[in-house]
Amino acid sequence: xxxxxxxxxxxxxxxxxxxxxxxxxxxxxxxxxxxxxxxxxxxxxxxxxxxxxxxxxxxxxxxxxxxxxxxxxxxxxxxxxxxxxxxxxxxxxxxxxxxxxxxxxxxxxxxxxxxxxxxxxxxxxxxxxxxxxxxxxxxxxxxxxxxxxxx
Amino acid sequence: xxxxxxxxxxxxxxxxxxxxxxxxxxxxxxxxxxxxxxxxxxxxxxxxxxxxxxxxxxxxxxxxxxxxxxxxxxxxxxxxxxxxxxxxxxxxxxxxxxxxxxxxxxxxxxxxxxxxxxx
Numbered sequence: 051x052x053x054x055x056x057x058x059x060x061x062x063x064x065x066x067x068x069x070x071x072x073x074x075x076x077x078x079x080x081x082x083x084x085x086x087x088x089x090x091x092x093x094x095x096x097x098x099x100x101x102x103x104x105x106x107x108x109x110x111x112x113x114x115x116x117x118x119x120x121x122x123x124x125x126x127x128x129x130x131x132x133x134x135x136x137x138x139x140x141x142x143x144x145x146x147x148x149x150x151x152x153x154x155x156x157x158x159x160x161x162x163x164x165x166x167x168x169x170x171x172x173x174x175x176x177x178x179x180x181x182x183x184x185x186x187x188x189x190x191x192x193x194x195x196x197x198x199x200x201x
Numbered sequence: 202x203x204x205x206x207x208x209x210x211x212x213x214x215x216x217x218x219x220x221x222x223x224x225x226x227x228x229x230x231x232x233x234x235x236x237x238x239x240x241x242x243x244x245x246x247x248x249x250x251x252x253x254x255x256x257x258x259x260x261x262x263x264x265x266x267x268x269x270x271x272x273x274x275x276x277x278x279x280x281x282x283x284x285x286x287x288x289x290x291x292x293x294x295x296x297x298x299x300x301x302x303x304x305x306x307x308x309x310x311x312x313x314x315x316x317x318x319x320x
Contacts, residue, residue: 091207098218098250117221122279155213155275156286167231
């Protein structure tokens with residue numbers, strides 16, 4: 051299972067405009083191209099997940115995630131906010147890089163947990179925050195994911 | 202989308218989260234270790250929200266939902282490629298076309314689960 055296979059450049063936004071947690075979640079959800087009602091349900095689910103504990107895991111990275119019936123396969127998106135945003139992260143620091151992961155409740159291939167784990171591991175690599183900050187195009191993001199997670 | 206269907210979808214999604222944290226070892230471990238979630242508190246919060254949403258269902262729908270949940274687990278399932286993803290039986294074409302906008306609350310003739318059309 052290669053992490054790169056789950057991303058496409060249309061679901062990468064290197065210039066998020068949102069200032070608040072809610073605005074950023076909505077912007078990330080918008081990258082998935084769902085209908086309006088599905089977006090609304092997904093936003094509520096992600097908010098409820100955030101209420102259980104922030105998905106801001108520190109070092110400027112957050113991984114909002116949940117399972118929801120509004121998707122029929124695992125979907126991922128990436129967003130970067132250059133100035134950072136308050137996301138109630140574990141280390142209380144601003145978050146710059148956001149990985150969204152949404153999976154249906156039942157997955158035949160059970161990819162949700164491995165993808166979540168791989169992104170969390172990727173986020174821990176020492177040079178990743180600086181490499182994400184330096185990205186200029188979505189293609190560069192995809193190359194970075196491939197470089198760091200392909201085995 | 203039918204407002205009661207929207208509630209049912211939210212309940213089902215919350216139940217999926219609850220199941221992950223309570224019975225799926227790997228997911229519970231990731232939530233605890235990577236995201237520092239307090240599992241006991243999280244489960245309690247989810248249970249409260251599920252109960253709150255269940256109370257918003259109309260009596261007849263709640264009754265059907267409870268009956269299906271007790272007997273078959275998931276009470277609302279997607280229709281994908283013309284199949285009910287609860288019993289994996291084909292949905293009649295006429296019903297599938299009526300479901301397209303999810304404006305009606307319909308159920309599978311075979312297993313009785315509420316249906317949700319997904320692209």
